Amino acid sequence: MEIIVCAFPPGxxxxxxxxxxDLTGADVALRQMDTLAESVRRAPGSIVLLFFTRAATxxxxxxxxxxxxxxxxxxxxxxxxxxxxxxxxxxxxxLLLDAERACASPDIVAAGxxxxxxxxxxxxxxxxxxxxxxxxxxHWLARRLLEGDVTTRLVESELEACALPLPAGEKxxxxxxxxxxxxxxxxxxxxxxxxxxxxxxxxxxxxxxPQQVVTAEATETPAKDKQIEALTAEKIDLTEENxxxxxxxxxxxxxxxxxxxxxxxxxxxANLSSEPMAKQEGKSAxxxxxxxxxxxxxxxxxxxxxxxx
Numbered sequence: 529m530e531i532i533v534c535a536f537p538p539g540x541x542x543x544x545x546x547x548x549x550d551l552t553g554a555d556v557a558l559r560q561m562d563t564l565a566e567s568v569r570r571a572p573g574s575i576v577l578l579f580f581t582r583a584a585t586x587x588x589x590x591x592x593x594x595x596x597x598x599x600x601x602x603x604x605x606x607x608x609x610x611x612x613x614x615x616x617x618x619x620x621x622x623l624l625l626d627a628e629r630a631c632a633s634p635d636i637v638a639a640g641x642x643x644x645x646x647x648x649x650x651x652x653x654x655x656x657x658x659x660x661x662x663x664x665x666x667h668w669l670a671r672r673l674l675e676g677d678v679t680t681r682l683v684e685s686e687l688e689a690c691a692l693p694l695p696a697g698e699k700x701x702x703x704x705x706x707x708x709x710x711x712x713x714x715x716x717x718x719x720x721x722x723x724x725x726x727x728x729x730x731x732x733x734x735x736x737x738p739q740q741v742v743t744a745e746a747t748e749t750p751a752k753d754k755q756i757e758a759l760t761a762e763k764i765d766l767t768e769e770n771x772x773x774x775x776x777x778x779x780x781x782x783x784x785x786x787x788x789x790x791x792x793x794x795x796x797x798a799n800l801s802s803e804p805m806a807k808q809e810g811k812s813a814x815x816x817x818x819x820x821x822x823x824x825x826x827x828x829x830x831x832x833x834x835x836x837x
Contacts, residue, residue: 529646530571534559535579536607537586539593540627544579547634551641553648561610568618575644576618578611579627580687583680587670588662597673601680608683615690620644624687629694640692664711 533548533556535541541558548556559567568574581589583604590600615624623640630637674680 530574531556531577531641531646532559532564532567532571532574533557533577533579534561534564534611535581535627536561536604536611537581537589539589540579540581543631544627547631547637548577551634551638552646561607561614564614568621574621575641575646576614576622578615578622578624579630580608580611580624580691581627582687583674583677583684584667584670585628585662587673588666591666591670592662597670601674601677605679605683608687612683612686612690624691626687626691626694628697630692632697633694636692636694663715 531548531552533541533544535544535558538558538560545556545558564576568576583601586604587597587600591597611624615622621644623637623644625637625640
């Protein structure tokens with residue numbers, strides 16, 4: 529039985545894929561919403577998992593990636609409405625899941641898969657989902673931007689009604705400045721540690737001992753020699769092929785010239801043969817017109833016609 533997954537925003541999938549791989553025991557490919565119906569049609573009996581991210585968290589992710597808030601939320605509403613429409617049509621084979629809550633409760637996701645007939649789901653070895661490094665200030669700003677957005681609130685209410693029930697995770701009080709500041713400091717420290725780790729990794733990889741560098745160069749030299757030999761042989765083959773093509777082109781040109789000259793000769797002969805005939809016809813016409821007998825006969829025919837009239 530195949531499992532088909534769709535997630536919005538798509539970037540959320542990288543935080544979900546480790547959990548899904550451990551739940552199903554195989555790599556699960558992510559599908560786009562606009563091709564989901566076709567994928568299900570090609571795989572009858574498949575199970576579909578629709579992972580959504582709530583508006584505030586999704587917008588915080590978008591702000592982190594420098595997205596324009598208004599356009600991002602329009603895209604979010606469009607995709608989520610498409611998810612809901614698909615869920616209504618394929619309710620018997622689909623799970624609608626909150627991505628954040630699913631990460632915190634892989635056992636409930638496994639139970640939902642078994643309820644749809646997927647018996648291989650197991651949450652015993654489920655890997656915790658990766659966490660995005662989104663600043664608490666971005667979460668706060670996203671929440672402020674969504675205040676008064678009635679359409680988004682209605683869509684989220686419908687999501688809540690249709691989604692698989694999952695326990696809510698940690699809730700942060702974004703209205704308390706002290707809580708915001710404390711969480712912001714934690715985020716900054718985590719970000720600083722990540723940067724330091726990346727720097728140390730880069731320094732370690734760039735500072736190789738001289739012996740290792742020499743060994744690497746010695747290893748690369750034979751490979752480069754082989755590459756040069758292959759390129760040289762290819763160049764020789766191309767040169768020979770070009771010479772052959774040029775020779776064939778010259779032969780075709782010579783044949784065309786011969787045909788052209790032959791055609792000219794035939795036209796000249798045709799013109800020569802037609803000229804005497806034209807002259808002879810002209811002479812005979814002139815002779816007939818100058819002959820008195822012929823003139824008399826023609827005159828007689830004309831007079832006969834007049835008398836009949």
